Amino acid sequence: MANNTIEKALQRQKEAAAKQAAQQAESRQEEQKSSTIERTLEKQQAATTEQSAKATAGKAPAKPQPGASVNADNEALRLTINLEELDERGFVSVSNARKLINEEYREIKRKLLRNAFGALSKTLKNSNIIMVSSARPSEGKTFTAINLALSFAAEQDKTVLLVDADVLKPNVTRTLRVNPGEGLMEYLLDENKDISDVLYRTNVDKLRIIPAGQTHHLSTELLASERMNETIDEFSNRYPDRIVIIDTPPLIGINESAVLASFAGQAVIVTEEGRTKLNDINNIVDRLNPDMAVGFVVNKAVNESADNGNYYGYYYGSGPSE
Numbered sequence: 001m002a003n004n005t006i007e008k009a010l011q012r013q014k015e016a017a018a019k020q021a022a023q024q025a026e027s028r029q030e031e032q033k034s035s036t037i038e039r040t041l042e043k044q045q046a047a048t049t050e051q052s053a054k055a056t057a058g059k060a061p062a063k064p065q066p067g068a069s070v071n072a073d074n075e076a077l078r079l080t081i082n083l084e085e086l087d088e089r090g091f092v093s094v095s096n097a098r099k100l101i102n103e104e105y106r107e108i109k110r111k112l113l114r115n116a117f118g119a120l121s122k123t124l125k126n127s128n129i130i131m132v133s134s135a136r137p138s139e140g141k142t143f144t145a146i147n148l149a150l151s152f153a154a155e156q157d158k159t160v161l162l163v164d165a166d167v168l169k170p171n172v173t174r175t176l177r178v179n180p181g182e183g184l185m186e187y188l189l190d191e192n193k194d195i196s197d198v199l200y201r202t203n204v205d206k207l208r209i210i211p212a213g214q215t216h217h218l219s220t221e222l223l224a225s226e227r228m229n230e231t232i233d234e235f236s237n238r239y240p241d242r243i244v245i246i247d248t249p250p251l252i253g254i255n256e257s258a259v260l261a262s263f264a265g266q267a268v269i270v271t272e273e274g275r276t277k278l279n280d281i282n283n284i285v286d287r288l289n290p291d292m293a294v295g296f297v298v299n300k301a302v303n304e305s306a307d308n309g310n311y312y313g314y315y316y317g318s319g320p321s322e
Helices: 002-056 083-088 100-117 119-123 141-153 172-176 184-189 219-223 226-238 255-261 278-287
Strands: 129-134 159-164 200-202 207-210 242-247 266-272 293-299
Touching (some): 100 141, 129 226, 141 172, 141 207, 141 242, 141 266, 184 219, 219 255
8 A cells, every 4th residue: 555655656756747847848949939039030120121221322311301400500501701801891890800880880789689688579579580671772781781790790699690581682692792502582482491401601600691592473472471480480489599680672662571571570771871761761660560679770871070981870779669
Protein backbone atom coordinates (compact mmCIF):
# COMPACT_ATOMS: atom_id res chain seq x y z
CA MET A 1 0.00 0.00 0.00
CA ALA A 2 2.85 2.34 0.88
CA ASN A 3 4.62 1.43 -2.36
CA ASN A 4 1.51 2.35 -4.38
CA THR A 5 1.31 5.70 -2.62
CA ILE A 6 4.98 6.41 -3.33
CA GLU A 7 4.61 5.41 -6.99
CA LYS A 8 1.58 7.66 -7.40
CA ALA A 9 3.47 10.59 -5.82
CA LEU A 10 6.44 10.02 -8.12
CA GLN A 11 4.09 9.79 -11.12
CA ARG A 12 2.46 13.11 -10.19
CA GLN A 13 5.90 14.74 -9.84
CA LYS A 14 6.90 13.42 -13.28
CA GLU A 15 3.66 14.75 -14.80
CA ALA A 16 4.14 18.12 -13.13
CA ALA A 17 7.74 18.30 -14.32
CA ALA A 18 6.67 17.36 -17.86
CA LYS A 19 3.91 19.98 -17.82
CA GLN A 20 6.35 22.67 -16.59
CA ALA A 21 8.85 21.71 -19.26
CA ALA A 22 6.12 21.93 -21.91
CA GLN A 23 5.06 25.39 -20.66
CA GLN A 24 8.66 26.64 -20.72
CA ALA A 25 9.12 25.32 -24.26
CA GLU A 26 5.90 27.01 -25.35
CA SER A 27 7.00 30.27 -23.70
CA ARG A 28 10.34 30.16 -25.53
CA GLN A 29 8.54 29.59 -28.83
CA GLU A 30 6.30 32.61 -28.18
CA GLU A 31 9.31 34.77 -27.36
CA GLN A 32 11.09 33.67 -30.53
CA LYS A 33 7.94 34.30 -32.56
CA SER A 34 7.51 37.78 -31.04
CA SER A 35 11.16 38.60 -31.69
CA THR A 36 10.79 37.50 -35.29
CA ILE A 37 7.69 39.68 -35.77
CA GLU A 38 9.46 42.71 -34.24
CA ARG A 39 12.45 42.25 -36.53
CA THR A 40 10.14 41.95 -39.52
CA LEU A 41 8.30 45.15 -38.57
CA GLU A 42 11.57 47.01 -38.08
CA LYS A 43 12.73 45.92 -41.53
CA GLN A 44 9.43 47.02 -43.07
CA GLN A 45 9.61 50.41 -41.35
CA ALA A 46 13.20 50.93 -42.46
CA ALA A 47 12.26 50.03 -46.03
CA THR A 48 9.32 52.46 -45.97
CA THR A 49 11.50 55.29 -44.61
CA GLU A 50 14.12 54.66 -47.27
CA GLN A 51 11.50 54.62 -50.01
CA SER A 52 9.97 57.88 -48.75
CA ALA A 53 13.37 59.56 -48.62
CA LYS A 54 14.08 58.53 -52.20
CA ALA A 55 10.68 59.78 -53.35
CA THR A 56 11.20 63.26 -51.84
CA ALA A 57 14.87 63.61 -52.73
CA GLY A 58 15.53 66.67 -54.88
CA LYS A 59 12.16 68.29 -54.20
CA ALA A 60 11.96 71.90 -52.92
CA PRO A 61 11.01 72.30 -49.25
CA ALA A 62 7.31 72.71 -48.62
CA LYS A 63 6.17 76.33 -48.69
CA PRO A 64 4.87 77.61 -45.34
CA GLN A 65 1.17 78.28 -45.12
CA PRO A 66 0.06 81.87 -45.82
CA GLY A 67 0.19 83.99 -42.69
CA ALA A 68 2.25 81.40 -40.81
CA SER A 69 4.84 83.96 -39.80
CA VAL A 70 5.23 87.56 -40.91
CA ASN A 71 8.65 87.72 -39.34
CA ALA A 72 10.26 84.77 -41.12
CA ASP A 73 12.71 86.65 -43.33
CA ASN A 74 13.59 85.00 -46.60
CA GLU A 75 17.38 85.15 -46.72
CA ALA A 76 17.27 85.23 -50.53
CA LEU A 77 15.28 88.50 -50.51
CA ARG A 78 17.65 91.34 -49.75
CA LEU A 79 17.87 94.92 -50.98
CA THR A 80 21.12 96.85 -50.69
CA ILE A 81 20.50 100.57 -50.33
CA ASN A 82 23.30 102.98 -51.21
CA LEU A 83 23.18 104.83 -47.90
CA GLU A 84 25.98 107.25 -48.77
CA GLU A 85 24.17 108.33 -51.92
CA LEU A 86 20.89 108.60 -50.02
CA ASP A 87 22.63 110.84 -47.49
CA GLU A 88 23.96 113.05 -50.30
CA ARG A 89 20.46 113.36 -51.75
CA GLY A 90 19.18 114.90 -48.54
CA PHE A 91 17.53 111.96 -46.78
CA VAL A 92 17.81 111.09 -43.09
CA SER A 93 21.27 109.73 -42.36
CA VAL A 94 21.69 106.40 -40.57
CA SER A 95 25.23 107.39 -39.57
CA ASN A 96 26.07 109.33 -36.45
CA ALA A 97 26.05 112.63 -38.32
CA ARG A 98 23.83 115.32 -36.78
CA LYS A 99 21.89 116.84 -39.64
CA LEU A 100 18.97 119.25 -39.51
CA ILE A 101 16.69 116.78 -41.29
CA ASN A 102 17.61 114.05 -38.79
CA GLU A 103 16.54 116.29 -35.93
CA GLU A 104 13.30 117.29 -37.64
CA TYR A 105 12.24 113.72 -38.29
CA ARG A 106 13.37 112.69 -34.84
CA GLU A 107 10.87 115.18 -33.42
CA ILE A 108 8.05 113.88 -35.64
CA LYS A 109 8.98 110.30 -34.79
CA ARG A 110 8.71 110.93 -31.05
CA LYS A 111 5.10 112.08 -31.42
CA LEU A 112 4.25 109.00 -33.49
CA LEU A 113 5.91 106.69 -30.97
CA ARG A 114 3.95 108.21 -28.10
CA ASN A 115 0.73 107.65 -30.03
CA ALA A 116 1.73 104.10 -30.98
CA PHE A 117 2.86 102.88 -27.56
CA GLY A 118 1.80 105.48 -25.01
CA ALA A 119 -1.50 106.13 -23.25
CA LEU A 120 -3.27 107.15 -26.47
CA SER A 121 -2.56 103.75 -28.03
CA LYS A 122 -5.33 102.22 -25.92
CA THR A 123 -7.90 104.35 -27.77
CA LEU A 124 -6.54 103.64 -31.27
CA LYS A 125 -7.00 100.54 -33.38
CA ASN A 126 -3.66 99.43 -34.90
CA SER A 127 -1.84 102.35 -33.30
CA ASN A 128 1.51 101.13 -34.66
CA ILE A 129 0.24 101.17 -38.26
CA ILE A 130 1.01 104.59 -39.80
CA MET A 131 -0.18 105.62 -43.24
CA VAL A 132 1.69 108.38 -45.04
CA SER A 133 -0.21 110.23 -47.74
CA SER A 134 -0.83 113.62 -49.31
CA ALA A 135 -3.65 115.49 -50.98
CA ARG A 136 -2.25 115.24 -54.49
CA PRO A 137 0.82 113.75 -56.23
CA SER A 138 4.35 115.18 -55.91
CA GLU A 139 3.93 116.78 -52.50
CA GLY A 140 6.64 114.63 -50.89
CA LYS A 141 4.80 111.71 -49.25
CA THR A 142 7.28 109.01 -50.35
CA PHE A 143 10.19 111.21 -49.27
CA THR A 144 8.51 111.53 -45.86
CA ALA A 145 7.68 107.80 -45.60
CA ILE A 146 11.29 106.78 -46.33
CA ASN A 147 12.71 109.33 -43.90
CA LEU A 148 10.38 108.18 -41.15
CA ALA A 149 11.36 104.57 -41.79
CA LEU A 150 15.07 105.43 -41.60
CA SER A 151 14.53 107.41 -38.41
CA PHE A 152 12.52 104.61 -36.77
CA ALA A 153 15.22 102.10 -37.75
CA ALA A 154 17.63 103.99 -35.49
CA GLU A 155 15.54 103.11 -32.42
CA GLN A 156 17.19 100.59 -30.11
CA ASP A 157 14.07 98.59 -29.27
CA LYS A 158 11.92 98.96 -32.40
CA THR A 159 11.85 97.47 -35.90
CA VAL A 160 10.21 99.11 -38.91
CA LEU A 161 8.44 97.71 -41.94
CA LEU A 162 7.98 100.07 -44.92
CA VAL A 163 5.12 98.98 -47.20
CA ASP A 164 4.70 100.57 -50.63
CA ALA A 165 0.93 100.44 -51.08
CA ASP A 166 0.84 103.11 -53.78
CA VAL A 167 0.04 100.35 -56.24
CA LEU A 168 -0.99 102.81 -58.95
CA LYS A 169 2.32 104.69 -58.98
CA PRO A 170 4.83 102.89 -56.74
CA ASN A 171 7.77 105.06 -55.83
CA VAL A 172 9.51 103.67 -52.72
CA THR A 173 11.96 101.33 -54.44
CA ARG A 174 12.41 103.76 -57.33
CA THR A 175 13.39 106.49 -54.87
CA LEU A 176 15.73 104.11 -53.02
CA ARG A 177 17.12 103.01 -56.43
CA VAL A 178 16.75 99.30 -55.77
CA ASN A 179 15.15 96.67 -57.98
CA PRO A 180 13.02 94.12 -56.11
CA GLY A 181 11.02 91.31 -57.63
CA GLU A 182 7.49 90.52 -56.49
CA GLY A 183 5.58 92.60 -53.99
CA LEU A 184 2.27 93.31 -52.27
CA MET A 185 0.05 92.75 -55.30
CA GLU A 186 1.57 89.33 -56.05
CA TYR A 187 1.04 88.33 -52.42
CA LEU A 188 -2.62 89.38 -52.48
CA LEU A 189 -3.23 87.64 -55.82
CA ASP A 190 -1.70 84.29 -54.85
CA GLU A 191 -3.12 82.60 -51.74
CA ASN A 192 -0.23 80.12 -51.77
CA LYS A 193 2.28 82.88 -51.11
CA ASP A 194 3.49 83.70 -47.64
CA ILE A 195 4.20 87.32 -46.69
CA SER A 196 7.87 86.34 -46.29
CA ASP A 197 7.95 85.76 -50.06
CA VAL A 198 7.67 89.52 -50.64
CA LEU A 199 9.31 90.87 -47.47
CA TYR A 200 12.81 92.14 -48.25
CA ARG A 201 15.62 92.59 -45.78
CA THR A 202 17.90 95.59 -46.23
CA ASN A 203 21.40 96.61 -45.21
CA VAL A 204 19.75 98.82 -42.56
CA ASP A 205 19.52 96.26 -39.78
CA LYS A 206 16.04 97.04 -38.46
CA LEU A 207 14.41 98.03 -41.74
CA ARG A 208 12.31 95.69 -43.89
CA ILE A 209 10.49 96.63 -47.10
CA ILE A 210 7.48 95.22 -48.96
CA PRO A 211 7.39 96.73 -52.48
CA ALA A 212 4.14 97.40 -54.33
CA GLY A 213 4.67 94.81 -57.05
CA GLN A 214 2.76 94.79 -60.31
CA THR A 215 -0.17 97.07 -61.06
CA HIS A 216 -3.57 95.39 -61.25
CA HIS A 217 -7.02 96.49 -62.39
CA LEU A 218 -8.54 95.08 -59.17
CA SER A 219 -6.11 96.84 -56.83
CA THR A 220 -8.90 98.46 -54.78
CA GLU A 221 -10.65 95.13 -54.25
CA LEU A 222 -7.38 93.39 -53.40
CA LEU A 223 -6.44 96.04 -50.83
CA ALA A 224 -9.94 95.79 -49.33
CA SER A 225 -9.81 91.98 -49.18
CA GLU A 226 -9.97 89.86 -46.04
CA ARG A 227 -6.45 88.64 -46.81
CA MET A 228 -5.11 92.20 -46.61
CA ASN A 229 -7.09 92.85 -43.44
CA GLU A 230 -5.70 89.71 -41.77
CA THR A 231 -2.16 90.64 -42.82
CA ILE A 232 -2.47 94.13 -41.31
CA ASP A 233 -3.84 92.65 -38.08
CA GLU A 234 -0.88 90.27 -38.02
CA PHE A 235 1.53 93.18 -38.46
CA SER A 236 -0.14 95.17 -35.72
CA ASN A 237 -0.71 92.53 -33.07
CA ARG A 238 1.89 89.80 -33.44
CA TYR A 239 4.99 91.96 -33.04
CA PRO A 240 4.39 94.72 -30.49
CA ASP A 241 7.81 96.31 -31.11
CA ARG A 242 7.18 96.85 -34.83
CA ILE A 243 6.21 100.09 -36.54
CA VAL A 244 4.57 99.68 -39.94
CA ILE A 245 4.70 102.63 -42.34
CA ILE A 246 2.39 102.41 -45.35
CA ASP A 247 3.08 104.73 -48.27
CA THR A 248 -0.38 105.16 -49.80
CA PRO A 249 -1.63 106.91 -52.95
CA PRO A 250 -2.75 110.55 -52.64
CA LEU A 251 -6.09 110.82 -50.87
CA ILE A 252 -8.08 112.99 -53.23
CA GLY A 253 -9.77 111.13 -56.06
CA ILE A 254 -8.21 107.69 -55.43
CA ASN A 255 -10.23 104.92 -53.80
CA GLU A 256 -7.26 102.83 -52.67
CA SER A 257 -6.22 105.44 -50.10
CA ALA A 258 -9.61 105.46 -48.40
CA VAL A 259 -9.44 101.65 -48.14
CA LEU A 260 -5.96 101.75 -46.59
CA ALA A 261 -7.03 104.48 -44.16
CA SER A 262 -9.42 101.99 -42.57
CA PHE A 263 -6.46 99.80 -41.53
CA ALA A 264 -4.19 102.41 -39.96
CA GLY A 265 -4.32 103.86 -36.48
CA GLN A 266 -2.35 106.97 -37.42
CA ALA A 267 -2.05 109.15 -40.52
CA VAL A 268 0.74 111.50 -41.51
CA ILE A 269 -0.47 113.87 -44.23
CA VAL A 270 2.25 115.62 -46.22
CA THR A 271 1.49 119.11 -47.48
CA GLU A 272 3.65 121.34 -49.63
CA GLU A 273 4.03 124.94 -48.52
CA GLY A 274 2.48 127.33 -51.00
CA ARG A 275 0.82 124.52 -52.97
CA THR A 276 -1.57 122.48 -50.84
CA LYS A 277 -4.91 124.27 -50.59
CA LEU A 278 -7.02 124.56 -47.46
CA ASN A 279 -9.94 123.02 -49.34
CA ASP A 280 -7.76 119.97 -50.09
CA ILE A 281 -6.96 119.57 -46.40
CA ASN A 282 -10.67 119.68 -45.54
CA ASN A 283 -11.35 117.01 -48.17
CA ILE A 284 -8.58 114.84 -46.74
CA VAL A 285 -9.98 115.00 -43.22
CA ASP A 286 -13.40 113.96 -44.53
CA ARG A 287 -11.89 110.85 -46.18
CA LEU A 288 -9.98 109.68 -43.11
CA ASN A 289 -11.21 107.48 -40.29
CA PRO A 290 -12.49 109.93 -37.63
CA ASP A 291 -10.94 107.76 -34.88
CA MET A 292 -7.41 108.03 -36.25
CA ALA A 293 -4.60 110.17 -34.87
CA VAL A 294 -3.89 112.60 -37.72
CA GLY A 295 -0.89 114.86 -38.19
CA PHE A 296 0.37 117.16 -40.94
CA VAL A 297 3.92 117.59 -42.18
CA VAL A 298 4.72 120.79 -44.04
CA ASN A 299 7.25 119.89 -46.74
CA LYS A 300 9.60 122.20 -48.67
CA ALA A 301 9.08 125.10 -46.31
CA VAL A 302 11.38 128.03 -47.05
CA ASN A 303 13.59 129.28 -44.23
CA GLU A 304 15.61 132.33 -45.27
CA SER A 305 17.88 132.01 -42.26
CA ALA A 306 19.02 128.55 -43.30
CA ASP A 307 22.34 128.34 -45.12
CA ASN A 308 20.82 126.74 -48.21
CA GLY A 309 17.59 128.71 -48.08
CA ASN A 310 15.48 125.58 -47.82
CA TYR A 311 14.55 123.07 -45.18
CA TYR A 312 11.88 120.52 -44.35
CA GLY A 313 9.63 121.77 -41.60
CA TYR A 314 6.64 120.14 -39.96
CA TYR A 315 3.56 120.62 -37.93
CA TYR A 316 2.09 117.62 -36.17
CA GLY A 317 -1.09 117.39 -34.17
CA SER A 318 -2.57 114.10 -33.01
CA GLY A 319 -5.57 112.62 -31.31
CA PRO A 320 -8.87 111.08 -32.32
CA SER A 321 -11.60 113.47 -33.37
CA GLU A 322 -14.05 114.43 -30.66
